[in-house]
Amino acid sequence: MTESPHDPLRIAYLGPAGTFTEQAAVLFAGDNAHPDFVAYSSITASAEAVAQREVDVAIVPFENSLAGAVGETHDLIIHQLNLFIVDELIIPIEHCLIAAPDADTSEIRVIYSHPQALGQCQRYITRRFPDARTEATLSTSQAVARAIEVGDQVAAIAPRRAAVLHSAEILEIGIEDDHRNATRFVVLAHNDHDPTGDDKTTMLFSTANRPGALLRVLKHFADADINLTRIESRPARERLGSYLFLIDCDGHRSDPALANALERLEPELDRLRIIGSYPKAPRP
């Protein structure tokens, strides 16, 4: 990134406010004096806003520790937009039980939330509120708004930030069934990041119809003593059974060891695209 922390920074995210993506956007903005958060209605729309230069960066969910790769984000990085990853952020997915302030919550009859959040808290709901009915909303933020509207005997499941933004009351924190649930967000921009000394690089390559290509790629990295942290296969969209590979490795693309490995690798591949080098996120 070339922006200094004192430039105004326009940050696109999947809205509405109060989602985990907004939480990642706030974390990314950090000590920037003038962050300008712009909510979009989809992951793709937020990334396209970067391509159209309506905003500087977009924060998009990339992978989740339970559900795996976020397909929409991978498809737009691979097939649609020529953007770089400039940073990554890891956000623990922590859900709260939320109600209207001063509501009567002695008996909860209805629990509102996005279907994904209801699914992530299913065992909690069955154990604590066996007689409650769940009702799906379009976002966790809408669930909180609905709980405030109805008031008594209802609750919403949403991130803590949604309760703060709606001035609602948090009844319980960390009600998700699986506490190992975390999402890795990436920040898309027109350029990637300068070296920091503790970086990561994401690259895309195509093996087309050469079956041993993945093995040769892995061997190149192993010989150069470069640690691979993720290998993800995605459809090449040519036919069923043809794949592209997205690889994350330790190091910046300008580090001599990685730069040399990439140079030796390139002639062996049909296609090699560096999606970006960026600082490693601290593990939560």
Add this chain to the structure above:
Amino acid sequence: MTESPHDPLRIAYLGPAGTFTEQAAVLFAGDNAHPDFVAYSSITASAEAVAQREVDVAIVPFENSLAGAVGETHDLIIHQLNLFIVDELIIPIEHCLIAAPDADTSEIRVIYSHPQALGQCQRYITRRFPDARTEATLSTSQAVARAIEVGDQVAAIAPRRAAVLHSAEILEIGIEDDHRNATRFVVLAHNDHDPTGDDKTTMLFSTANRPGALLRVLKHFADADINLTRIESRPARERLGSYLFLIDCDGHRSDPALANALERLEPELDRLRIIGSYPKAPRP
């Protein structure tokens, strides 16, 4: 499979009738004299019916040539149920424009379909019916039922089979934007398939915290001259950044070359589970 084509065969699938999954189920039943098709409301429910022995097999979507791995199916195979893959089927995803018989279709004002099908035909809709409104339904089958109910000036987008089942009229065939769209279904059962001479094997292995493990696995297969047709990484659900790998290779697990490779491989891995050997589907 131990069933002969003359045994009654109970086949679970994601309903309602008229979906691509039902089409795969019909293809799988083949010349079985007494197939008994049972519709379930989710992929997981249909697979659990096999585990509970309510049915003999379940037909589930496994991967799509455009969208990639079907997360729900992968999660239940890997993390929830101890079932085998006994067969695979490849179904081209072909959509039709469908209307009520004798309806006035000189002007189409509303097009009903499942959001996924609407997305797969978006360019077609914009080009052919720029003024039509799209309306989401819970399934493509429901879209056809709705089009028949309303009658004039509306249409549905659904597979050809949905039109046949509802005795509706097909106005146009093959309206999907991308004709390379195909879905690979797998058949889940309590046992896998006997060797046929042209088979495939799916296996799951865990590399836990040993970064070079995938390279060693690939090298074992390359040394044994065994062709890998798919490598898919999935979250190990331990922490962000830990993965399991699902590999498809040519051959039956009882073929000497593959059996030897697996025997040499096993001691090097934390975990190796054969998900099944089964006949290769013909490419469409």
